[in-house]
Each structure stands twice: as C-alpha cells, then as structure tokens.
Amino acid sequence: MTATPTELADAARRVRLRDLQMVADAGMGHIGGEFSVTDILVTLYLGVLNLDGGSERDRLILSKGHAAAALYATLAEAGLLEEAELASFTGSDSALNGHPANTKLEWVEASTGPLGHGLPIGVGMALGARLDHSDRRTFVITGDGEMQEGSNWEALMIAAHHGLDRLTLIIDRNGLQQGARVVDTSDLEPLADKLRAFGCAVVEVDGHNHAELLDALASAPPEPGKPTAIIAHTHKGHPVSFMSDDPGWHHRVPSTEQVDLARAEIDR
Amino acid sequence: MSTLHDCRDAFAAALIALAEEDDRVVAVVNDSVGSSKLGEFGKRFPDRLINVGIAEQAMVGVGAGLAASGKVPFVSAASCFLTARALEQVKIDVAYSDRHVVLCGQSPGVAYGELGSTHHSPEDLSWLRAIPGITVIAPADAAETAAAVRWAAQHDGPVFLRVSRMGVPDIPGLDVPFVPGRATRLREGGDVTIIATGTSVAPSLIAAEQLGAEGIAARVLAMPTISPIDREAVIEAAAETGAIVTAEEAYVCGLGGAVAEIVVEECPVPVRRVGLRGFAPTGSTNWLFERAGLTEDGIASAAREVVAMSVR
Numbered sequence: 001m002t003a004t005p006t007e008l009a010d011a012a013r014r015v016r017l018r019d020l021q022m023v024a025d026a027g028m029g030h031i032g033g034e035f036s037v038t039d040i041l042v043t044l045y046l047g048v049l050n051l052d053g054g055s056e057r058d059r060l061i062l063s064k065g066h067a068a069a070a071l072y073a074t075l076a077e078a079g080l081l082e083e084a085e086l087a088s089f090t091g092s093d094s095a096l097n098g099h100p101a102n103t104k105l106e107w108v109e110a111s112t113g114p115l116g117h118g119l120p121i122g123v124g125m126a127l128g129a130r131l132d133h134s135d136r137r138t139f140v141i142t143g144d145g146e147m148q149e150g151s152n153w154e155a156l157m158i159a160a161h162h163g164l165d166r167l168t169l170i171i172d173r174n175g176l177q178q179g180a181r182v183v184d185t186s187d188l189e190p191l192a193d194k195l196r197a198f199g200c201a202v203v204e205v206d207g208h209n210h211a212e213l214l215d216a217l218a219s220a221p222p223e224p225g226k227p228t229a230i231i232a233h234t235h236k237g238h239p240v241s242f243m244s245d246d247p248g249w250h251h252r253v254p255s256t257e258q259v260d261l262a263r264a265e266i267d268r
Numbered sequence: 269m270s271t272l273h274d275c276r277d278a279f280a281a282a283l284i285a286l287a288e289e290d291d292r293v294v295a296v297v298n299d300s301v302g303s304s305k306l307g308e309f310g311k312r313f314p315d316r317l318i319n320v321g322i323a324e325q326a327m328v329g330v331g332a333g334l335a336a337s338g339k340v341p342f343v344s345a346a347s348c349f350l351t352a353r354a355l356e357q358v359k360i361d362v363a364y365s366d367r368h369v370v371l372c373g374q375s376p377g378v379a380y381g382e383l384g385s386t387h388h389s390p391e392d393l394s395w396l397r398a399i400p401g402i403t404v405i406a407p408a409d410a411a412e413t414a415a416a417v418r419w420a421a422q423h424d425g426p427v428f429l430r431v432s433r434m435g436v437p438d439i440p441g442l443d444v445p446f447v448p449g450r451a452t453r454l455r456e457g458g459d460v461t462i463i464a465t466g467t468s469v470a471p472s473l474i475a476a477e478q479l480g481a482e483g484i485a486a487r488v489l490a491m492p493t494i495s496p497i498d499r500e501a502v503i504e505a506a507a508e509t510g511a512i513v514t515a516e517e518a519y520v521c522g523l524g525g526a527v528a529e530i531v532v533e534e535c536p537v538p539v540r541r542v543g544l545r546g547f548a549p550t551g552s553t554n555w556l557f558e559r560a561g562l563t564e565d566g567i568a569s570a571a572r573e574v575v576a577m578s579v580r
Contacts, residue, residue: 059336120330125334126333127337128338
C-alpha cells in the first residue's frame with residue numbers, strides 16, 4: 001500500500017476520533033496507549049502492509065493488546081472492518097473484545113492481552129515464512145513497559161539466531177506503564193544497546209512522525225541477516241494536552257466535557 | 269509380562285514417518301532433542317527441527333506462530349517445563365487462539381523419579397483439562413502413542429499428548445487408529461470398573477485378573493482422552509457395575525477428578541482414585557508408584573474397598 005505522510009496524518013486524526021468515541025461510549029478502554037500507538041498502526045495498515053496476498057500477506061501482531069480500540073479503528077480506516085461495527089466495542093458477544101482475539105475477528109493475527117506473547121508468536125510466523133522461502137514480512141508492536149517481560153528477550157535471541165530479517169519489532173516507547181513511569185518501575189535503559197546486544201538492527205524514530213515511520217518501515221532490512229527493532233518515541237495520550245504523558249490516562253474514561261475538549265485538540 | 273517399551277521411541281518414529289509424508293510437520297524443542305528422542309528427526313529434517321534453546325514460553329509462542337503460518341508444529345519438551353513454565357502460552361497462544369499445535373509432554377508424571385518434584389508433572393492432566401478446547405491424550409502403550417501422533421497431525425485444533433517414558437507392555441485391544449474421546453473396554457465385568465490412563469492401564473489389567481480369581485468381576489476401561497472425556501462410558505460403568513476405581517500417573521484431580529465429577533452429577537456410586545498426592549519424597553519411579561498404590565496390588569486393593577462399599 002502507498003500513502004503520503006499527509007494522508008497518514010489525516011487518517012490518524014480520524015482513527016483517534018473514532019477511538020475517543022468508542023472509549024466514551026463503552027465506558028472503558030486504554031486511551032493513553034491507544035493514542036501513543038495510533039500513528040504506528042495507521043502507517044503500517046495504510047502505508048506498509050501487503051494485505052492482498054492471502055497466505056502470503058504480511059502479518060502484524062499488536063502485542064500490546066490493551067490498545068485494541070486503536071486497532072479496530074485503524075482496521076475500519078483501512079476498509080477491513082465495517083465502520084458500524086465499531087459501536088459494538090466491548091458489547092455483549094461483540095467481535096471487538098476488550099483485547100483482540102483472532103478467533104473473533106478477521107485480520108487479528110494473534111490473540112493478545114497478557115503481555116510478552118506477541119513477539120514469540122511473530123518469531124514463529126517469521127520462521128514459517130522462512131520455511132516457505134517467502135519474503136512476507138512480520139511486524140510486532142509491543143509497549144515499552146511490555147519489554148519487562150522475559151519472553152520478549154527469549155524471542156529476540158531466537159530471532160537473531162535464525163537471522164530473521166523479515167521480522168520487525170516496533171516498541172511504542174511512551175515511557176509510561178499502567179501505574180507509573182517505566183523509568184521509576186523497572187528501567188529499560190539503555191534500551192537500544194540492549195536490543196543491539198540481542199542481535200537486532202536498531203532504528204529510533206519519532207513515533208508520531210509518519211514520514212519517519214514510513215522510512216523506518218521500508219522493505220529493505222537496515223542490516224541484512226538481523227531482525228529490526230524500531231524504538232518509536234511516543235507520548236501516551238498524544239496529542240491531547242490533558243492526557244499526554246500522564247499515567248492516569250492509562251485506562252481512564254473521558255467525561256463528556258473531556259471528549260469535547262479532546263476532539264477539538266485532535267481536530268486542530 | 270512381555271517386553272516393556274519407552275513410548276518416546278514410538279513417538280519419534282511416528283513423527284519421522286509423518287514428516288516424510290507431510291512437509292508441514294515441524295518439531296519445536298527447548299534444548300530437548302535428546303530427551304524427546306528427536307535426534308534422528310533432526311538428521312533427516314534439519315530445517316524442520318527448531319530448537320529455541322531453554323526458553324519454554326517463547327517455544328510455545330513460536331509453535332503458535334508456526335501453526336498460524338500453516339505448519340503443523342509438534343512442540344516437544346519435558347512435561348514439567350512445557351506445562352508449568354508456559355501454561356499462559358498454552359492457554360492463550362494455543363487454546364484460546366484455537367491453533368493446531370500439538371503439545372508433547374515428554375517423560376510426564378514421576379518419570380524423572382529421583383530428580384524430584386521440580387521435574388515431575390503430576391499436575392499436567394488437571395491443568396490441561398481445565399483449559400477449554402485442548403484434546404488431552406495420555407496413551408497407554410507404544411502403538412497407541414504412534415496412533416495418537418498420527419491423529420493429532422490431522423486434527424485441526426489444540427492437542428496435548430502425554431508421552432510416557434516408563435516402560436509399558438503392548439496392550440492388545442486399544443484403538444488403533446486412535447479415536448479421540450472414546451474409552452476402550454479392555455475387559456468385561458459387572459462388579460466394579462477400573463478406569464485407567466497412560467502407564468496405569470497395564471497394572472489395572474493385571475489387577476482385574478487378580479480380582480477375577482477372587483470372584484470379583486472387574487471391567488477395565490482404558491481412557492486415553494482425559495478431555496473431552498467419554499462421559500457415556502463413565503455413566504455406563506457407574507450404572508452397570510456400581511463401583512469405580514480410577515488409576516493414573518498423575519494427581520488424582522486429573523482422570524480421577526474428571527470421572528468423579530461425572531459420577532457425582534449423573535450416577536453416584538463409590539469411587540476410589542488411585543494416583544499421586546502431594547509433592548513426592550525422593551525415590552525411584554517404581555518406588556513412587558508403589559507408595560501411591562499405582563501397582564496391580566494397589567489398584568486391586570482399591571477395587572476391593574469400593575466393592576465392599578457398593579450397595580448392590
């Protein structure tokens with residue numbers, strides 16, 4: 001797929017507005033982490049992923065499954081989910097579970113929610129592609145707090161050992177986890193050095209800059225023979241001033257007034 | 269007693285035969301090539317033996333990812349590590365996600381005897397039967413193990429296959445090819461039913477012979493599938509024989525728990541569950557079997573007890 005940075009910015013604006021409405025209507029969601037990952041999801045679905053190939057399609061796993069609403073809103077933007085279905089988010093027997101489930105909704109490549117599951121599954125998918133002599137790509141998006149899970153580092157060792165350079169990990173580095181800042185909980189730094197030591201090619205980008213994201217997600221691996229890890233620097237709650245970088249907005253639900261304020265800031 | 273076989277040999281041979289026919293078949297291991305007896309598989313199919321190293325959580329996730337890519341992964345590791353260390357991956361990546369992954373719990377129960385409870389997996393049957401959607405199988409002999417491997421490869425869903433290490437004899441009359449969810453009646457009898465799985469089937473048959481000599485006619489059911497269990501066979505046994513003994517190389521909340529639940533709900537009769545209880549003291553597998561009553565004498569003794577309690 002091809003889309004310009006301007007088109008992606010427009011799409012991301014629409015996705016955030018949908019997401020805001022979904023969370024307000026459902027009375028639940030994880031809006032902070034949804035807004036930090038929105039530009040990454042939009043860039044992938046509208047600008048990077050090959051989704052036409054049937055079993056040869058590229059795979060994307062949203063390992064930070066609590067940002068499900070952002071995924072659903074992006075799927076609707078990409079025309080992969082009926083817009084009307086978004087209103088069912090977390091409702092009784094809805095396909096739009098609070099965390100994405102592959103058995104409930106097409107295009108969800110892996111059921112996620114418990115952290116540290118997506119990357120090992122992505123490694124399995126990339127190994128499957130290797131066995132098929134296929135060039136299809138596998139993308140996994142984790143939160144940064146999620147990188148505290150040991151299973152991710154197990155998976156990176158396997159990916160590097162097998163030279164899975166069609167596998168790309170994108171870390172939504174918003175600096176916050178559920179209850180506090182990552183740096184105050186169990187710090188990840190020096191994250192880039194750790195990822196390099198585990199055998200990854202590391203790229204750092206502004207995770208809200210669509211041009212930088214497009215560039216980093218381009219097809220050729222930055223270092224052939226190595227999996228790629230993109231540290232996408234983001235802000236939780238972006239671009240809403242009263243949500244941004246506030247751990248309180250991990251799963252707070254905006255009031256009616258706050259929805260109006262947020263909508264105005266997103267639309268600006 | 270005839271020659272005893274380690275079911276891992278039948279497992280490995282069956283997997284090689286399958287892999288020759290079907291290039292989707294891959295093995296995923298955690299540095300457990302030797303303990304899963306997959307050395308020959310690796311020589312024949314080097315690209316299709318994926319050794320992730322000592323990383324059980326990632327091992328199960330990798331298996332799920334391979335399944336999502338159209339492969340048929342046999343994820344094989346000592347059952348204690350596969351089921352305990354990676355239980356959340358088993359629950360979410362395999363069962364909840366409905367992936368065709370065959371989880372192969374090697375050397376289960378107390379096969380690692382003297383190594384201690386760190387290396388035992390008496391919990392595996394209880395844990396796995398609590399998770400929806402996984403077919404949980406504990407074959408009783410080498411032929412049934414091979415048949416279950418073949419069935420699991422074509423069953424489009426999650427499977428847990430318990431591969432016994434303790435020597436077992438060939439048991440005539442088991443279902444080959446394998447039929448999931450079905451008990452096999454190995455011996456007729458109207459006074460009591462012994463329902464056994466895995467390594468406990470062979471001693472249950474000998475126990476039934478002993479009981480027969482005393483005038484107690486014991487029915488013996490082999491129950492290779494713990495989940496979904498053959499409810500009808502259990503209800504029939506309760507109604508027709510009035511007393512039940514279960515036998516398993518596992519905590520008694522595995523097969524025993526599953527049978528007792530059905531009996532209590534559908535047709536209450538006396539039940540004795542023979543199996544493991546508590547963390548094991550140090551000792552050999554055979555000594556632990558004797559201590560738990562997982563022998564022909566222990567099973568026969570439990571049968572006498574329930575027959576005495578039976579009101580019929």
